[in-house]
Amino acid sequence: MFIKKMGAALVFLVGFASTANAAMITDVVEQHKKVGWWGSHSYFHDLNDDGFELGSAVSGTLEISVTDDNDRSGELVLFTVEDFDFDSGGYSFGSAFVGGLEVNALGALNADGKLDVTVTSLWGDFYVGDSILTVYTNDDGGTNSSASTVSVPEPGVLTLLGLGVIGLGLARTRA
Structure with missing residues (x-):
């Protein structure tokens, strides 16, 4: 009987708990640029025209595709995001780059809405x-924003759920 009451209370709390919203903005730079031996190519992502509010970026990812020009030599590619600091950038052996945005890159996005990339x-x-740059913001996707809003559970809801499961487990071991 006690377990049923605890389960009902948990369902009630989780059912009426609020959620936070995170807006997702995706910016695509379409390019097909050849980079020769020891050469480089620089470009930037500008989120200002996608409804981005300065200071609202909380996380993000960057995906850059790299294709071989079909010669026999391999490739070693260095990806620099903002500054050369091994924070958000990286290297690959002739394949695509997928990485999360770290402190330096998020700071640059929050400062001016632009992300500089050098390959x-x-x-x-x-x-x-x-x-492809995907940025998650704490923006609510309001009337002036073209960002799509994604529902995200708040940490409090997850904590309540975890405590409820622990409580059910403890109640079961006592019985």
């Missing part, structure tokens, strides 16, 4: 393809 050849030549 450098450390060995070989290749083509830089599309670059």
Whole structure:
């Protein structure tokens, strides 16, 4: 009987708990640029025209496609996001780059809404393809925003759910 009451209370609390909203903004830079041996290609993502509010970025990812030009030599590619600090950037051996935005990149986005990217050849030549930047903001996707709103459970709801499960487990072991 006690377990049923606790389960009903947990369902009641979770059912009426509020949720937070996070807006997701995606910016695509379409390009097909050849980078020669020891060359580089720089470009930037500008979120200001996508309904981005300065200071609202909380997390994000960057995906850059790289294709081989079909020669026999391999490629070593260095991806620099904002500054060369091994924070958000990285390197790959002739394949795509997928990485999360760290402190330096998020700070730059929050400051001016732009993210500078440089793709450098450390060995070989290749083509830089599309670059997709996905940023999650604490914006509510209001009337002036073109951002899509995604429902995100609040940490309090998850904490209540966890405490309820722990309580059910403890009640079961006592019986």
